[in-house]
Amino acid sequence: MTNDDAGRRSRPARDAGCFGKGRSVAGVGALGALVVLAAPLVAHADTLVKGRLKGVEALLNPVATEAADPNNHRFTFREPSATVSQQAKILTAFLPKELCVVALGPESKGQGTARVVVSGGRTTPVTIVVNEGQTLQFENHDPFVHRLYDVGGKGGFAVAETAPKAARSWTPPPGAATYELRDERAPSLRTWVVVEPKATRAVTPNAAHACGVVTRRGEFTLSLPEGKFDLRGYFKGAPVGEALPVEVKAGKDKQDLPDPLVVGKAESDTKKGG
Amino acid sequence: MLLSRFWYIALSLVLGASVFMLYIAHGVASRTATRTMGELLTAATNSVEWYLRDHAHQRAAELTDLTFHPDVQAALAAAADADSLAAVKERDKVKSALRAFAEKKGFAIVWAIDVNGRVVGTACTLQVCASYEQAAAQPDFEMGGYALVVDALHGWVRDDTWVFDDQMYRVVARPVEQKVNDQPIGAIVGANHVNDAYVEAIAARVGTAVAFFARGNVAKGVPPDSSAVRSDLEVTTEDLKKLVDNKDYNEKGRTAADTLRLLPKHTVGAVFSRLPGESWDSGAGYAVIYRQLRASSPLDYQGVAEEADKKSVPWLYIALIAIGASLLGLVFSLLEHTRPLARFRRAVHELGKGKSDVLKPGSFRGTYKKIASDINDALDKVAAKSGVERGPADLESVLGPLPAQPQMSAFAVPKGDELPVKERSLPKAPKPVPTPAPAEPGTLPSAGLSPEERDAVARAMAEPAAPPPDAATPTPPPAGAAEGGAKRPLPAPPKRRDSGASAPASTTVGEGPAPAALEAGAEFDEEADWRRVFDEFVALKQKLGEPAEKLTYEKFRGTLQRNKDALIERHAGCKRVEFRVYEKQGKAALKASPVK
Structure with missing residues (x-):
């Protein structure tokens, strides 16, 4: 699923407002509109499962965090803006792109091509x-070439050039595994591909992958068939937090999850836990 | 000749010391130049680093104007809540604002980015901007993956270096804020293209050549006041290939100052540094290059010297030293060579013209004195062969080389059986009256003489004995012909040349009554002979400028007597001793000849 794909279905909810109280109302309204709009797109058997995330503060952008270390020589100066809150200065991950919420169910074979935009x-x-x-x-939307490869070479994704507006395909080897992809031309580019046989294809046929839609505010939606699943967040190529058991019942267009999906331990929780 | 020799030695020592010091100076200069070049390159590299930081600070501060731009703020705020950027109406205004800002501040590219990382507006002043603007027009185009943008969207101001299409960009970003203590609504990113103009500006400030490189592309700059050929200061592909294996470059991010290449008169040194930012892992970096004068040997300094160097040389002092040294050498040469030679030449000329009979060794110095003496001896021999009596013969020349004798043992003459007296057919003389016991052999009797007289007589007695050049006696043959001399007919008695006015009587030794008396077979009058010898000795001393006032005949006679006795006692059969006066090395001298 690309940003555009996700936005087509979820941006009203994602962009409804974040980090501000005034935006929460609009966000709820937009999420409602999303549900209404998305309903015709999903199969009748699928239920739009909506939930919220917990502990997203613990998910830090790995690239930015690494670049913030002076020992890595990524800048000559780096100074905080005095008028930005300390909480905002934490280099948290951009959830819509960096966190993948997956419903783990019975093993299945994937179909279709998962589209990944490089930009x-x-x-x-x-x-x-x-x-x-x-x-x-992998579609290159940048005005310059990229040279993607998988770190370690175990996935057989060798270094090759992808010109602007060009695309490059890759099928990971069979078996559950995690592959980290990088770009020789863009050191900040780090991508993780997780091959999970139990992952349930969760969204539109265009996306052909198992990641649900996540908003910046920490909400997510998944279109799931009837059945029992374990929801799990994946970050930096690995499952994070705790699995959330979910039972999707038939006959419902949407289903709100009462409990949040824990994707990390927040600092406040850490203090409470001693 | 001593002065000249010392002068040559002194000059050689000075020359050797100068060459030694020159090489020492060359070594010190080379070492200093290498160290100075290293320090300069290190300082220049630090300066480039500081420039990059300071310049980035300034550029980031300049972005503040845009962060407060109302159209920019409105567009970013709208984009944050928009599903699609197409719904943001202020995008055109943002683009105009960005373009005006970029042209005013000289930014190559300026982006306005919303909180999701999407590019709301772009302004590009480069010729290659079409591709960037086309990319920005795509709905999926975003820039939220760059650490710089992530930082700015989280409230950080910082810089970075990006490499797009092998082109380097120094990038700065700062957040766009609507409310204090709130999350930024977006970020403004400005990029400077690292091209030749950009690097020229750095080189002008640093004072050395600078080159930025990334993936084979090099942007270079040379200080405007540099006299170096630009090609000498360029970084080549071969230079960059060496960085792959450079441990310092890969681990520390900077190479040590090292020689890049050697030119005929210069050493080109460089320090390579990795460029901070994403470029650190993209193989981008910069080099500071400096050209240092080089002299491979002391002789090269003439070639590498500039007009200013030559003007700083104290030519006047050097010329004075050279002229002074030359004059001193000429004076020494004049004193020790030209003048003695001229004097000798004149004396020889007078001798040749017949104005003098002999050369006066006393009037010469050094080797000329010896040469004059030898010439005199040679003339004597020639004259002897020609039957002309020229004066007293040298005992050594007559008898051959004498055995070594202690100096001053004037009468330590050869043993009796070694004397070729028989061949010489010397006339007989009456047995002398017994005299007091002689002094110890090898010592000079000195009783009754003043120190000066004793010295004079001692010097006289130091001469080896020689047979008397009796007028009635044939001139003895040369030493080598002594054995056959008896069988060979003797030459006619030599006749002395007329010495003329230039040859005083006192120096025409050998004249007197003794030869005539001997020739006539009369009784030898030793007393008269010794008085004659005394007179001749005194006359010669006076002629040669030696003091003779205190020398009395009585003292002189006593000395002769003692030495005569000593000789007679040593040589059996010796009846008398004949003394002759002659000049030796400018002083009056006596020769004693035992006669059987």
């Missing part, structure tokens, strides 16, 4: 979970 120093999504046998297509 702006990263891919969209950054962490992607696919089924076995699924193909990924």
Whole structure:
């Protein structure tokens, strides 16, 4: 799923407002509109499952965090803006692209091609979970070439040039595994591809991967068939937080989850836990 | 000749010391130049680093104008809540604002980025901007993946270096804020293209050549006042390939100052540094290059010296030293060579013209004195062969080389059986009256003489004995012909040349009554002979300028007597001793000849 794909279905909710009280109302309204608009797109058997995330503050952007270390020589000066809050200065991850919420169910074979956009120093999504046998297509939307490869070479994704407006396909080897992809031309680009046989394809056929839609405010939606699933967040190519058991009942267009999906331990929780 | 020799030695020592010091100076200069070049390159590299930081600070501060621009703020705020950027109406205004700002401040590219990382507006002043603007027009185009943008969207101001299409960009970003203590609504990113003009500006401030490189593309700059050929200061692909294996460059991010290449008169040194930012891992960096004068040997300094160097040389002092040294050498040469030679030449000329009979060794110095003496001896021999009596013969020349004798043992003459007296057919003389016991052999009797007289007589007695050049006695043959001399007919008695006015009587030794008396077979009058010898000795001393006032005949006679006795006692059969006066090395001298 690309940013555009996600936005088509979820941006009203994602962009409804974040980090501000005034935007919460608009966000709720937009989420409602999203549900209404998305309903015709999903199969009748699918239920739009909506939930919220907990502990997103613990998810830090790995690239930015690494670049903030002076020992890595990524800048000659780096200073905080005095008028920005300290909380905002924490280099938290951009959830819509970096966090993948997956419903783990019975094993299945993936179908279709998962589209990944390369642009702006990263891919969209950054962490992607696919089924076995699924193909990924990397589309270069930058005005310059990229040279993607998988770190370690275990995925057989060798270094190759992708020209502007060109695309490159890759099918990970069979079996559950995690692959980290990088770009020789853009050091900030780090992508994680997770091959998970139990991942349930959760969204539109265009996306062909298992990641649900996540907003910046920490909300997510998944279109799931009837059945029992374990919801799990994937960040930096690895599952984070705790699994959230979910039972999707038939006959419902949408289902709100009462409990949040924990993707990390917030600092406040850490203090409470001693 | 001593002065000249010392002068040559002194000159050689000075020359050697000068060459030694020159090489020492060359070594010190080379070492200092290398160290100075290293320090300069290190300082210049630090300056480039500081420039990059300071310049980035300034550029980031300049972005503040845009962060407060109302159209920019409105567009970013609208974009944050928009599903699609197409819904943001202020985008055109943002673009205009960005373009005006970029042209005013000289930014190559300026982006306005919303909180999701999407590019709301772009302004580009480069010729290659079409591709960037086309990319920005795509709905999926965003820049939220760059750490610089992430930082700015989280409230940080910082810089970075990006490499797009092998082109380097120094980038700064700062957040756009609507409310204090709130989350930024976006970020403004400004980029400076690292091209030749950009690097020229750095080189002008640093004072050395600078080159930025990334993936084979090099942007270079040379200080405007540099006299170096630009190609000498360029970084080549071969230079960059060496960085792959450079441990310092890969681990520390900077190489040590090292020689880049050697030119005929210069050493080109460089320090390579990795460029901070994303470029750190993209192989981008910069080099500070400096050209240092080089002299491979002391002789090269003439070639590498500039007009200013030559003007700083104290030519006057050097010329004075050279002229002074030359004059001193000429004076020494004049004193020790030209003048003695001229004097000798004149004396020889007078001798040749017949104005003098002999050369006066006393009037010469050094080797000329010896040469004059030898010439005199040679003339004597020639004259002897020609039958002309020229004066007293040298005992050594007559008898051959004498055995070594202690100096001053004037009468330590050879043993009796070694004397070829028989061949010489010397006339007989009456046995002398017994005299007091002689002094110890090898010592000079000195009783009754003043120190000066004793010295004079001692010097006289130091001469080896020689046979008397009796007028009635044939001139003895040369030493080598002594054995056959008896069988060979003797030459006619030599006749002395007329010495003329230039040859005083006192120096025409050998004249007197003794030869005539001997020739006539009369009784030898030793007393008269010794008085004659005394007179001749005194006359010669006076002629040669030696003091003779205190020398009395009585003292002189006593000395002769003692030495005669000593000789007679040593040589059996010796009846008498004949003394002859002659000049030796400018002083009056006596020769004693035992006669059987």
